[in-house]
Amino acid sequence: xxxxxxxxxxxxxxxxxxxxxxxxxxxxxxxxxxxxxxxxxxxxxxxxxxxxxxxxxxxxxxxxxxxxxxxxxxxxxxxxxxxxxxxxxxxxxxxxxxxxxxxxxxxxxxxxxxxxxxxxxxxxxxxxxxxxxxxxxxxxxxxxxxxxxxxxxxxxxxxxxxxxxxxxxxxxxxxxxxxxxxxxxxxxxxxxxxxxxxxxxxxxxxxxxxxxxxxxxxxxxxxxxxxxxxxxxxxxxxxxxxxxxxxxxxxxxxxxxxxxxxxxxxxxxxxxxxxxxxxxxxxxxxxxxxxxxxxxxxxxxxxxxxxxxxxxxxxxxxxxxxxxxxxxxxxxxxxxxxxxxxxxxxxxxxxxxxxxxxxxxxxxxxxxx
Amino acid sequence: xxxxxxxxxxxxxxxxxxxxxxxxxxxxxxxxxxxxxxxxxxxxxxxxxxxxxxxxxxxxxxxxxxxxxxxxxxxxxxxxxxxxxxxxxxxxxxxxxxxxxxxxxxxxxxxxxxxxxxxxxxxxxxxxxxxxxxxxxxxxxxxxxxxxxxxxxxxxxxxxxxxxxxxxxxxxxxxxxxxxxxxxxxxxxxxxxxxxxxxxxxxxxxxxxxxxxxxxxxxxxxxxxxxxxxxxxxxxxxxxxxxxxxxxxxxxxxxxxxxxxxxxxxxxxxxxxxxxxxxxxxxxxxxxxxxxxxxxxxxxxxx
Numbered sequence: 160x161x162x163x164x165x166x167x168x169x170x171x172x173x174x175x176x177x178x179x180x181x182x183x184x185x186x187x188x189x190x191x192x193x194x195x196x197x198x199x200x201x202x203x204x205x206x207x208x209x210x211x212x213x214x215x216x217x218x219x220x221x222x223x224x225x226x227x228x229x230x231x232x233x234x235x236x237x238x239x240x241x242x243x244x245x246x247x248x249x250x251x252x253x254x255x256x257x258x259x260x261x262x263x264x265x266x267x268x269x270x271x272x273x274x275x276x277x278x279x280x281x282x283x284x285x286x287x288x289x290x291x292x293x294x295x296x297x298x299x300x301x302x303x304x305x306x307x308x309x310x311x312x313x314x315x316x317x318x319x320x321x322x323x324x325x326x327x328x329x330x331x332x333x334x335x336x337x338x339x340x341x342x343x344x345x346x347x348x349x350x351x352x353x354x355x356x357x358x359x360x361x362x363x364x365x366x367x368x369x370x371x372x373x374x375x376x377x378x379x380x381x382x383x384x385x386x387x388x389x390x391x392x393x394x395x396x397x398x399x400x401x402x403x404x405x406x407x408x409x410x411x412x413x414x415x416x417x418x419x420x421x422x423x424x425x426x427x428x429x430x431x432x433x434x435x436x437x438x439x440x441x442x443x444x445x446x447x448x449x450x451x452x453x454x455x456x457x458x459x460x461x462x463x464x465x466x467x468x469x470x471x472x473x474x475x476x477x478x479x480x481x482x483x484x485x486x487x488x489x490x491x492x493x494x495x496x497x498x499x500x501x502x503x504x505x506x507x508x509x510x511x512x513x514x515x516x517x518x519x520x521x522x523x524x525x526x527x528x
Numbered sequence: 529x530x531x532x533x534x535x536x537x538x539x540x541x542x543x544x545x546x547x548x549x550x551x552x553x554x555x556x557x558x559x560x561x562x563x564x565x566x567x568x569x570x571x572x573x574x575x576x577x578x579x580x581x582x583x584x585x586x587x588x589x590x591x592x593x594x595x596x597x598x599x600x601x602x603x604x605x606x607x608x609x610x611x612x613x614x615x616x617x618x619x620x621x622x623x624x625x626x627x628x629x630x631x632x633x634x635x636x637x638x639x640x641x642x643x644x645x646x647x648x649x650x651x652x653x654x655x656x657x658x659x660x661x662x663x664x665x666x667x668x669x670x671x672x673x674x675x676x677x678x679x680x681x682x683x684x685x686x687x688x689x690x691x692x693x694x695x696x697x698x699x700x701x702x703x704x705x706x707x708x709x710x711x712x713x714x715x716x717x718x719x720x721x722x723x724x725x726x727x728x729x730x731x732x733x734x735x736x737x738x739x740x741x742x743x744x745x746x747x748x749x750x751x752x753x754x755x756x757x758x759x760x761x762x763x764x765x766x767x768x769x770x771x772x773x774x775x776x777x778x779x780x781x782x783x784x785x786x787x788x789x790x791x792x793x794x795x796x797x798x799x800x801x802x803x804x805x806x807x808x809x810x811x812x813x814x815x816x817x818x819x820x821x822x823x824x825x826x827x828x829x830x831x
Contacts, residue, residue: 198652367795418656421751
């Protein structure tokens with residue numbers, strides 16, 4: 160870093176500090192994987208939150224005070240999530256946090272926000288444990304894995320009528336949680352999976368596992384995990400000549416899934432559960448239009464992040480910037496968002512989940528009716 | 529039966545890749561007694577160079593697979609070899625007379641530098657290359673079938689060829705004799721007129737070239753990589769080098785094959801959850817029975 164850059168940074172830091180004192184902006188953290196293997200999701204989070212904050216500020220801010228966003232990078236690592244959460248709470252004095260992304264990061268970070276009395280609204284962490292901990296300050300604007308697992312399992316039983324289901328997960332909180340939720344619903348239907356195994360995140364060679372999937376003659380392979388492992392997995396599955404249907408959750412929904420798998424032909428016909436197309440809500444038409452006009456397609460979690468920011472802002476605005484009262488308020492009042500009215504239950508989960516089935520066609524995830 | 533055969537094929541290809549990378553660890557250890565922790569990241573760099581090389585070649589309108597593959601191999605091997613040379617020059621040579629610990633820390637630092645440099649310059653996202661070589665051989669065994677993609681055959685062929693050429697170079701050529709002499713006694717070798725600094729540089733380049741071969745092959749086969757991809761495969765290759773006896777060239781190749789086969793067979797026949805536990809237990813067991821690895825020579829204190 161050159162001297163000029165250092166000087167500029169110091170000056171801007173000083174100015175930012177002064178501004179905080181003078182205007183007492185409302186600081187809101189945006190926590191997620193801004194770097195690392197899952198940085199594509201971090202970008203979606205940031206784009207959504209940034210746009211929401213800009214729109215709210217343009218409309219007069221929260222009770223006249225401007226939202227100031229702080230980017231917090233957890234790289235989807237639990238340890239780093241705890242340290243950035245501490246930083247947001249202690250030195251940035253955030254009142255609310257939009258994030259984190261990975262459930263394995265959200266769960267340890269939520270404890271810190273609970274102790275500090277900071278409102279946490281995650282756009283994407285779907286592990287049931289997050290809200291089952293019973294913290295009063297934790298909310299999510301996405302569904303829960305068990306709701307996602309229900310949809311997947313009933314699709315396997317009712318629509319695909321598959322009898323031989325292999326369940327694979329990535330041993331992470333999100334992936335295993337999703338796989339377990341699917342498994343328990345499947346078992347409740349009276350079907351037993353033919354295989355249940357974990358793979359190692361970060362590896363690229365799953366050939367041994369795939370040969371095993373072939374050996375149990377699976378009709379459906381259900382994978383709980385993210386696109387970085389799902390891509391090589393589905394590619395190697397096809398390369399070994401298996402025609403089993405590949406099914407997963409919301410963790411594979413990214414354009415990178417296609418490039419990581421090598422080509423659209425490998426992902427053709429892959430099924431996944433995901434919230435009903437977030438761009439389809441009438442309330443969000445204007446924001447979606449503005450995103451597209453700026454040359455950015457609001458894919459994946461972008462609008463969830465926008466929604467999370469709106470929820471956090473509404474809670475603060477209606478309760479004199481008190482996050483604790485705001486959390487209580489959210490459980491009794493529905494919030495208008497770009498994804499429609501959102502009502503939370505006592506745990507902080509959505510009362511109505513919006514999971515539906517999607518199919519990959521020509522390299523895009525298309526909603527099935 | 530078909531499943532066991534398929535797992536053998538899986539294990540052999542994986543193992544030959546481990547073996548290629550393990551060569552870099554073992555040769556460097558053999559010659560200067562240090563563990564080059566940045567080696568996994570050299571492999572990672574080669575994956576990026578592979579993608580860049582493919583992009584350049586297709587940009588010039590080249591579409592035939594043999595030309596792309598030969599061009600990519602050539603470019604990647606050359607650039608990665610240069611990385612190996614530069615890394616030795618700036619991170620290890622200045623510390624040649626310091627303690628072993630200093631070089632070790634320098635290696636860890638180099639590993640972090642490479643990861644962060646690639647992350648900053650190439651972005652943190654998952655990268656992918658399109659499938660170039662499609663198609664597979666399939667033959668039936670009993671009720672089932674064994675399917676081997678052409679890419680897997682290509683991996684086996686290139687890695688065995690690479691190992692063969694390297695063995696020939698080390699055993700039969702003048703350069704190989706210089707390497708072996710430096711490995712046995714660096715001071716004596718330099719008294720006899722061998723430029724040992726040059727030999728050490730060459731060894732680093734050879735290690736990087738072998739990692740680059742692995743990088744090209746794996747990147748073309750799996751298609752996916754990111755800046756962190758060198759970590760796990762680096763640890764596995766290092767394990768393979770220790771398993772076979774660190775410092776021994778045939779040991780690294782043997783260790784790679786054993787590790788790949790044991791992972792594939794354990795994951796395929798018993799449980800994929802515990803395959804790493806099994807591999808490392810195997811390592812511990814072998815080290816208890818043969819402390820210097822399968823083909824390693826016991827270390828003799830030089831007086």
